[in-house]
Amino acid sequence: MIMRLLKNLRNRRVLIGPFILFGLALVAFSVLTLTQSTAKAQEALVSTNPNDIAAGAVLYSEHCQSCHGYQGEGGVVGGAPALVDKGAAAANFYLTTGRMPLNAANNEAIRHHAFFNPAQIRELDAYINALPQITGIGGSGPTIPSVEPLCANQGTLAAQSEKGCVTLSEGQQLFSINCAQCHQAAGSGNILSNGNVIPSLNNANITQVAEAPLVGPKPMPIFTELSHAQISAIAQYVIYLHHAPNPGGFAIGRIGPVAEGFVAILGGFCLLWFAARMIGNRG
Ligand code: HEC
Ligand code: HEC
Numbered sequence: 001m002i003m004r005l006l007k008n009l010r011n012r013r014v015l016i017g018p019f020i021l022f023g024l025a026l027v028a029f030s031v032l033t034l035t036q037s038t039a040k041a042q043e044a045l046v047s048t049n050p051n052d053i054a055a056g057a058v059l060y061s062e063h064c065q066s067c068h069g070y071q072g073e074g075g076v077v078g079g080a081p082a083l084v085d086k087g088a089a090a091a092n093f094y095l096t097t098g099r100m101p102l103n104a105a106n107n108e109a110i111r112h113h114a115f116f117n118p119a120q121i122r123e124l125d126a127y128i129n130a131l132p133q134i135t136g137i138g139g140s141g142p143t144i145p146s147v148e149p150l151c152a153n154q155g156t157l158a159a160q161s162e163k164g165c166v167t168l169s170e171g172q173q174l175f176s177i178n179c180a181q182c183h184q185a186a187g188s189g190n191i192l193s194n195g196n197v198i199p200s201l202n203n204a205n206i207t208q209v210a211e212a213p214l215v216g217p218k219p220m221p222i223f224t225e226l227s228h229a230q231i232s233a234i235a236q237y238v239i240y241l242h243h244a245p246n247p248g249g250f251a252i253g254r255i256g257p258v259a260e261g262f263v264a265i266l267g268g269f270c271l272l273w274f275a276a277r278m279i280g281n282r283g
Pocket of ligand 1: 064068081082101102104109217
């Protein structure tokens with residue numbers, strides 16, 4: 001048996017198949033990881049390349065100008081705000097969450113699949129970022145934020161001495177103070193008393209969570225008092241919530257106490273009904 005294996009090994013043709021397969025898998029894997037990491041690096045950056053800005057200007061004139069004005073001055077169509085001072089963060093947030101472009105100015109800007117591909121979004125971001133220089137008006141708005149990484153020593157005192165990173169506990173505190181009153185403690189969304197829907201944060205990626213407090217998609221306010229590190233901590237915490245374990249048992253979609261109460265009543269009701277039937281049958 002072993003001899004035969006050795007003989008087969010010596011006969012190299014046997015190995016060609018597995019080798020080719022392994023080689024192909026390796027190439028596919030490296031192409032995937034490489035393109036993914038460059039895509040991430042690009043996402044966090046606003047291009048200042050004149051070609052991107054020019055391509056963005058063309059897209060802008062086709063898809064945005066009719067509402068937001070010739071060069072982002074706004075006011076063409078009722079309710080379409082100026083973009084000249086909104087910065088790349090606003091452009092990127094509204095485009096990657098598919099809120100823009102609107103079909104009609106009175107449509108609601110809600111989350112959709114993105115209308116543009118990532119390269120086009122990058123070009124539009126570059127153009128809107130360059131608007132203050134192009135027009136000579138408007139201060140520059142916030143740029144697309146890069147999110148600081150999580151500290152390696154989560155939950156220990158050592159994390160406090162690490163620099164350039166954030167902790168989940170810090171993120172949790174800041175989230176409960178600033179965001180939970182609307183988005184709920186687990187980020188599952190809510191409905192405001194005037195009927196405004198507050199979206200769940202489960203669909204937002206880390207860049208979008210970091211952008212939202214800088215952009216303030218109405219009726220959400222802009223959080224000028226939060227530092228870059230604090231916003232990073234919140235963003236990391238929200239992404240952690242996407243996969244957080246459920247130590248209390250069923251999460252019921254983490255939709256909060258009302259739903260939990262409802263499930264308890266429904267469950268309890270069924271149990272009582274079952275008990276009543278059992279007693280009834282015996283009687
Ligand atoms: C049919 C009209 C219309 C078109 C087309 C349109 N928008 Fe808008 N846009 C609006 C309106 C109205 C609002 C305000 C919506 C709101 O705040 O809920 C808005 C808001 C925005 C905002 C948020 C600005 C702020 O104050 O924070 C950005 C950024 C934006 N649009 C970018 C774009 C881009 C980029 C395009 C083209 C790809 C585009 N829009 C196309 C009507 C339009
Ligand atoms: C006053 C209530 C309120 C507070 C406080 C608030 N938000 Fe929001 N948030 C909203 C509403 C309403 C929207 C939807 C806006 C829209 O679609 O135009 C929203 C949208 C978002 C989105 C986009 C979600 C998506 O799927 O597109 C993110 C991300 C977000 N908020 C993060 C935060 C973070 C982080 C904080 C705390 C720093 C926060 N919000 C605080 C009301 C609030």
